[in-house]
Amino acid sequence: MSTLRSRPNSRVQGSEPCGSCGARQASICAALDDQDLRQLAALALPVPVAAGHSFIAEGDPAEYFFNVTAGTAKLFKLLPDGRRQITGFATTGTFLGLAVSATYAFGAEAVEPTRICRFSRHRLRHMLDAFPAMERRLLEVASNELVAAQEQMLLLGRKTARERVASFLVAWAKPAPGCVPSLPPPGEVRLPMARGDIADYLGLTVETVSRTFTRLKADRLIATPSPSAVVFRDHARLIAIAAGQA
Amino acid sequence: MSTLRSRPNSRVQGSEPCGSCGARQASICAALDDQDLRQLAALALPVPVAAGHSFIAEGDPAEYFFNVTAGTAKLFKLLPDGRRQITGFATTGTFLGLAVSATYAFGAEAVEPTRICRFSRHRLRHMLDAFPAMERRLLEVASNELVAAQEQMLLLGRKTARERVASFLVAWAKPAPGCVPSLPPPGEVRLPMARGDIADYLGLTVETVSRTFTRLKADRLIATPSPSAVVFRDHARLIAIAAGQA
DNA sequence: CGTTGTGTTGATATTAATCAACAAGTGTGG
DNA sequence: CCACACTTGTTGATTAATATCAACACAACG
Numbered sequence: 001m002s003t004l005r006s007r008p009n010s011r012v013q014g015s016e017p018c019g020s021c022g023a024r025q026a027s028i029c030a031a032l033d034d035q036d037l038r039q040l041a042a043l044a045l046p047v048p049v050a051a052g053h054s055f056i057a058e059g060d061p062a063e064y065f066f067n068v069t070a071g072t073a074k075l076f077k078l079l080p081d082g083r084r085q086i087t088g089f090a091t092t093g094t095f096l097g098l099a100v101s102a103t104y105a106f107g108a109e110a111v112e113p114t115r116i117c118r119f120s121r122h123r124l125r126h127m128l129d130a131f132p133a134m135e136r137r138l139l140e141v142a143s144n145e146l147v148a149a150q151e152q153m154l155l156l157g158r159k160t161a162r163e164r165v166a167s168f169l170v171a172w173a174k175p176a177p178g179c180v181p182s183l184p185p186p187g188e189v190r191l192p193m194a195r196g197d198i199a200d201y202l203g204l205t206v207e208t209v210s211r212t213f214t215r216l217k218a219d220r221l222i223a224t225p226s227p228s229a230v231v232f233r234d235h236a237r238l239i240a241i242a243a244g245q246a
Numbered sequence: 247m248s249t250l251r252s253r254p255n256s257r258v259q260g261s262e263p264c265g266s267c268g269a270r271q272a273s274i275c276a277a278l279d280d281q282d283l284r285q286l287a288a289l290a291l292p293v294p295v296a297a298g299h300s301f302i303a304e305g306d307p308a309e310y311f312f313n314v315t316a317g318t319a320k321l322f323k324l325l326p327d328g329r330r331q332i333t334g335f336a337t338t339g340t341f342l343g344l345a346v347s348a349t350y351a352f353g354a355e356a357v358e359p360t361r362i363c364r365f366s367r368h369r370l371r372h373m374l375d376a377f378p379a380m381e382r383r384l385l386e387v388a389s390n391e392l393v394a395a396q397e398q399m400l401l402l403g404r405k406t407a408r409e410r411v412a413s414f415l416v417a418w419a420k421p422a423p424g425c426v427p428s429l430p431p432p433g434e435v436r437l438p439m440a441r442g443d444i445a446d447y448l449g450l451t452v453e454t455v456s457r458t459f460t461r462l463k464a465d466r467l468i469a470t471p472s473p474s475a476v477v478f479r480d481h482a483r484l485i486a487i488a489a490g491q492a
Numbered sequence: 493c494g495t496t497g498t499g500t501t502g503a504t505a506t507t508a509a510t511c512a513a514c515a516a517g518t519g520t521g522g
Numbered sequence: 523c524c525a526c527a528c529t530t531g532t533t534g535a536t537t538a539a540t541a542t543c544a545a546c547a548c549a550a551c552g
Contacts, residue, residue: 077400079490085400099389105396135381142388143345149395150351154323154331156402157449203403205541210500227499244325454508456532473531
């Protein structure tokens with residue numbers, strides 16, 4: 001549906017400093033590797049962000065939007081006393097910039113070595129004007145994220161710890177629509193984020209997450225070759241648990 | 247930004263039967279009373295939905311999208327055993343149809359007498375083609391909802407019962423951006439939804455919601471002339487509590 | 493080779509859920 | 523108009539799930 005071809009005035013000047021600047025809004029895991037957006041990404045050079053480094057600070061003026069081209073980042077919101085809710089993980093292809101407001105509604109930090117492209121809001125505006133099809137694509141992405149966000153509300157509001165962890169594992173193993181499915185169910189899945197991140201994503205504590213992993217292992221539903229990897233030993237049952245049917 | 251004028255082929259045939267059909271996706275309280283969308287709404291006749299009646303069934307094919315023109319509806323997701331999470335309340339002006347998927351990811355039911363306009367997906371597509379500015383507007387709405395959804399994740403994952411109720415009251419009293427602010431803080435705010443709905447929205451039980459209301463009253467933060475109305479007696483402190491600063 | 497961060501496990505505390513009872517409305521039909 | 527059923531809201535007693543506090547194993551790292 002469309003043709004986003006680089007135009008003379010569309011190139012981005014070299015590699016912009018992206019260390020810890022501002023960005024935009026909301027993206028949970030909706031890979032945006034549609035052709036239009038691939039090209040969009042190609043307009044800017046990816047900049048590396050080291051693990052543990054933040055590149056969006058909640059509350060900063062939202063002057064840029066981002067595209068994650070490699071790695072994984074966590075998106076989070078904070079309460080004044082330090083309580084943290086991770087609203088999503090941004091993986092390769094995730095577009096960060098859908099929510100429009102004066103300031104960033106969330107912070108973002110790399111959980112493993114990551115590469116991101118940064119664009120100014122201004123530039124996005126121009127691109128959208130030039131390529132109307134992109135607007136439609138963004139609307140689709142936003143829609144997908146909205147669906148995911150609602151699913152997460154169900155998880156946070158009504159699911160048990162076991163159901164939450166199962167949901168997370170199942171969802172994480174199945175990359176966002178549009179991504180190449182990595183490995184079939186029995187394969188090993190990498191978990192680049194720490195237990196604490198999973199806890200903050202699921203509205204639990206580290207201890208509860210750890211204990212739940214342990215029980216899932218005892219129940220032969222998963223195996224963990226290392227803390228940062230899971231193997232699905234009974235994918236179907238895990239899906240059932242995630243859906244609240246167990 | 248734009249001109250959505252009615253065109254010969256843009257009229258909707260009379261009042262469509264909207265009793266309990268299908269709709270689309272996700273909208274929390276983002277009033278869409280922008281001029282474009284007013285006109286969009288004008289293209290279809292509003293149809294009444296009685297309190298307690300459902301007009302979107304989760305899982306049904308998503309063939310329509312809706313615009314709430316009066317009243318209040320709750321949007322919810324269910325687990326097989328009946329656990330329910332209300333993902334948002336749709337008030338006058340709320341546009342339901344932003345998430346794009348084959349089937350509705352949520353159900354919708356009127357909590358008070360409500361009026362809705364229904365459009366086919368097909369018609370929306372045509373309208374978006376005819377009025378590109380609408381696409382942009384929809385993206386804005388989606389962005390706002392995404393921000394709200396993330397805020398709700400923070401609430402569900404990390405806030406205490408007291409903070410949740412305070413957050414709900416404060417947010418409900420302050421209509422979505424774009425709405426006319428009803429009454430200043432000290433005014434009385436209507437709560438058309440039942441305690442059980444509030445509970446399912448906040449990830450709590452009815453009892454906990456009720457007890458929390460009682461404590462907020464005891465603390466002179468609110469008053470409840472009737473179960474379906476609240477008066478803010480200390481709006482500032484309520485806001486502080488909602489933000490986790492108490 | 494100590495130091496630090498992460499993950500796991502155990503003991504205990506606490507919040508909110510569950511179970512239960514009752515009060516206050518609301519609507520219906522007699 | 524009242525009696526009754528039924529829903530909704532509130533409150534109390536108890537339970538259960540998860541959080542909190544604490545200790546320790548282990549790996550990565552300087």
